[in-house]
Amino acid sequence: MADIERKNTTPLISLITVNYNQAVVTCDLLESTRQLTYPNFEIIVVDNGSVEDPTERIKAGNYPHVRIIVSPENLGFSGGNNLGIQQAKGDYFFLLNNDTIVTPDLLEQLIKPFFQESTIGVCCPKIRYYDEPDVIQYAGYYPLNKYTGRTWAIGLMEPDQGQYDRAEPTHFAHGAAMLVSREVLDRVGSLDDSFFLYYEELDWSMRIRKAGYQIYYQPEALIYHRESMSVGKQNPMKVYYHTRNRLWFMRRNVETLPLLVFYTYYFGLALPKALLQYTLRWQPDYLKAVSDAVIWNLKHKVTETHSEGKPSPVAKPFDAMLTN
CATH class of the missing domain: 3.90.550.10 (Spore Coat Polysaccharide Biosynthesis Protein SpsA; Chain A)
Incomplete structure (x- = not known):
């Protein structure tokens, strides 16, 4: 090259x-x-x-x-x-x-x-x-x-x-x-x-x-x-992929100790805050999107390789929930 x-x-x-x-x-x-x-x-x-x-x-x-x-x-x-x-x-x-x-x-x-x-x-x-x-x-x-x-x-x-x-x-x-x-x-x-x-x-x-x-x-x-023309400013699909992929990204790219701190912050504060907002506004589609995003992560384990065969982080503590 x-x-x-x-x-x-x-x-x-x-x-x-x-x-x-x-x-x-x-x-x-x-x-x-x-x-x-x-x-x-x-x-x-x-x-x-x-x-x-x-x-x-x-x-x-x-x-x-x-x-x-x-x-x-x-x-x-x-x-x-x-x-x-x-x-x-x-x-x-x-x-x-x-x-x-x-x-x-x-x-x-x-x-x-x-x-x-x-x-x-x-x-x-x-x-x-x-x-x-x-x-x-x-x-x-x-x-x-x-x-x-x-x-x-x-x-x-x-x-x-x-x-x-x-x-x-x-x-x-x-x-x-x-x-x-x-x-x-x-x-x-x-x-x-x-x-x-x-x-x-x-x-x-x-x-x-x-x-x-x-x-x-x-x-x-x-x-x-022209920002967000494909999926709109906010909708259940956007909530789903933002939630799912924030977790997925962190699991793939952050070491064990910071990841544990992230889990504490995310599941103890950020996610409950979002769920409360969607409940008070009564947006059931958004609540389902968040639930589906978390379940997807529970079902998918971070492996040693990416889909292209390139190095990926090893399985993180969150993945252990799959085998319990």
Whole structure:
């Protein structure tokens, strides 16, 4: 991979986006890609089992560089992107949410750090909100709090006044926009399908950093994001996957003692608080979503390998409940 980079300053970038019942939104993204000035890229649209096949609508737009892959079933964010990766030809893979709008020099700015530092594995742009274009959504991530299972995006909801305009390593990539090298995929593997939706990029970031690569924030690259268009601002599906995958992520990535503290905090405070709120508002679908999420974790044991065959944490104390 290093040889490719030295010989070619414009390696092929495969831009991969996943569509799920949002053909109009996806076409808005594709329309914005017409302004990209990088000379060597392809676009792969993966349709994730939408009710209506978007192929004809996308083809009617006559978008350059676009290939369409139609999955008969919804593979989730992880599975949809992985399907696109399998079909991509690029030296780099740019996983981009379909509810984003790109800026002209986005790809040039994202690829630049890879030529400057060989340990960079993933590069993410600055992200602002589409509806509030001067407000930041992502300018890197703070470290994970191993005792609460929480982290926050740097600059979240702050007006962009240039306060986060320094390019630097960060702790996690943002799932809405991640440029990753083929070398990283070959060594670390792709997104883990078990997450389906939410936390998959945090898990991937942990694996990538453990393999010795940096996650990098590049403020000279910019996109605009229409947040949460696929599943809405709040609904039972979102509650289910946030609850399920927060537990799953912690079980896979945190050592025994901090994990025990997390269990105490989560089951003693965070989860009862959420259940109380859903009860007082009488949201039975939300209560069921939380219950199903916990039961899923009880039934699934963290093994020695990921689905791609890459190293994974060994079973944690929570898993012992399966054998009692």
